Amino acid sequence: MNVNVSPLGLEAKRDAIVERTLRWWDLNRRDLPWRAKPGEAADPYRVWLSEVLLQQTTAQAAAPYFQRFVQTWPTVEDLAGASTEAVIGAFAGLGYYSRARNLHACAKEVASRGGLFPDEEADLRALPGVGDYTAAAIAAIAFGRRAAPVDGNIRRVVARLMALDLPVAEAQARIRAAATELAPGRRAGDFAQALMDIGAMLCRPKNPACAACPLGGDCAARRSGAPEAFPRPSAGRPKPTRAGTAFFARRADGAFLARRRPPHGLLASTVELPGSAWTSAGPGEDWRLDAPVPAGWRRLPGGVEQAFTHFVLTLTVFAARFDGPAPAGFFWLTSELVGHAGLSSVMRKAVAHAAKAAPRRSPS
Numbered sequence: 001m002n003v004n005v006s007p008l009g010l011e012a013k014r015d016a017i018v019e020r021t022l023r024w025w026d027l028n029r030r031d032l033p034w035r036a037k038p039g040e041a042a043d044p045y046r047v048w049l050s051e052v053l054l055q056q057t058t059a060q061a062a063a064p065y066f067q068r069f070v071q072t073w074p075t076v077e078d079l080a081g082a083s084t085e086a087v088i089g090a091f092a093g094l095g096y097y098s099r100a101r102n103l104h105a106c107a108k109e110v111a112s113r114g115g116l117f118p119d120e121e122a123d124l125r126a127l128p129g130v131g132d133y134t135a136a137a138i139a140a141i142a143f144g145r146r147a148a149p150v151d152g153n154i155r156r157v158v159a160r161l162m163a164l165d166l167p168v169a170e171a172q173a174r175i176r177a178a179a180t181e182l183a184p185g186r187r188a189g190d191f192a193q194a195l196m197d198i199g200a201m202l203c204r205p206k207n208p209a210c211a212a213c214p215l216g217g218d219c220a221a222r223r224s225g226a227p228e229a230f231p232r233p234s235a236g237r238p239k240p241t242r243a244g245t246a247f248f249a250r251r252a253d254g255a256f257l258a259r260r261r262p263p264h265g266l267l268a269s270t271v272e273l274p275g276s277a278w279t280s281a282g283p284g285e286d287w288r289l290d291a292p293v294p295a296g297w298r299r300l301p302g303g304v305e306q307a308f309t310h311f312v313l314t315l316t317v318f319a320a321r322f323d324g325p326a327p328a329g330f331f332w333l334t335s336e337l338v339g340h341a342g343l344s345s346v347m348r349k350a351v352a353h354a355a356k357a358a359p360r361r362s363p364s
């Protein structure tokens with residue numbers, strides 16, 4: 001009888017790998033604000049919220065956002081009852097604002113079901129903004145289901161464990177299959193978090209700490225003598241560029257003119273400085289046509305750059321003093337409100353750039 005039914009050959013070693021990994025994790029786990037303490041039941045709301053905040057974001061950057069969210073909205077029903085502007089405002093600086101809109105839509109959906117998250121991967125996947133990875137993470141971590149979330153850390157660990165000699169984009173399906181083979185029926189959530197911690201703490205992109213790794217004895221990349229070579233990077237294409245303008249119209253008391261972006265599309269509903277559309281051609285000679293008010297505009301030296309998923313943006317910033325009333329569609333943003341107004345990262349950079357390059361004069 002063939003006992004090894006695994007196409008990837010990991011199943012035969014699974015129990016030993018899982019046991020060593022969990023033993024290491026019980027002693028070395030990272031203490032993260034969204035994690036249940038040992039022996040505590042995981043709260044699906046906190047697991048879901050953390051996984052959404054962690055998408056494209058490091059644990060260190062996500063932690064203060066998570067704390068603010070759970071302090072302001074301790075339950076999914078509280079979050080569902082918040083205004084969209086408040087949720088977008090709390091998200092400001094994390095980027096990817098469609099995530100904030102989906103987060104709010106998902107909270108409303110779960111609240112309408114009595115505040116209970118579904119516990120099966122397929123049902124979780126049907127919620128707004130919950131993709132394959134997030135559904136598997138919630139199913140495993142919050143509900144102990146046998147599921148295999150594959151984030152960037154787990155991808156690297158599994159690719160090295162198998163010494164997959166493929167560019168990472170082509171290796172995705174094999175990595176997912178291997179992670180699924182490894183996922184244990186018991187403590188699946190702990191195992192997934194243990195792999196995440198191994199990826200973050202030991203199996204780093206550069207200088208992996210193989211000597212301390214509980215997977216060292218099974219790791220083909222380690223045996224190869226060059227673990228860093230796995231997985232092979234995918235050949236990247238340079239991102240296209242776009243350019244635009246931003247206008248910093250400042251009043252004597254330091255407030256500046258701002259507006260809210262439309263509720264759909266890039267950076268939906270965030271607050272921004274007035275400015276031009278962002279195009280590949282960039283601002284032309286007639287840039288004044290995009291200014292919100294007639295004023296003595298001055299082009300500030302340097303500019304602001306921000307990488308988005310599909311392009312890199314360069315903004316040229318203009319500054320002027322303006323003490324008239326805010327025109328239709330704009331409002332004055334005072335310095336007390338700036339931190340909570342929902343400015344996106346690129347607009348925070350533009351405001352900081354303008355404030356530095358065109359400092360306020362003390363009143364004479």
Ligand code: SF4
Nearest residue numbers: 203210213216219227
């Ligand atoms: S032994 Fe080294 S390369 Fe292999 S998983 Fe552990 S840290 Fe990564």
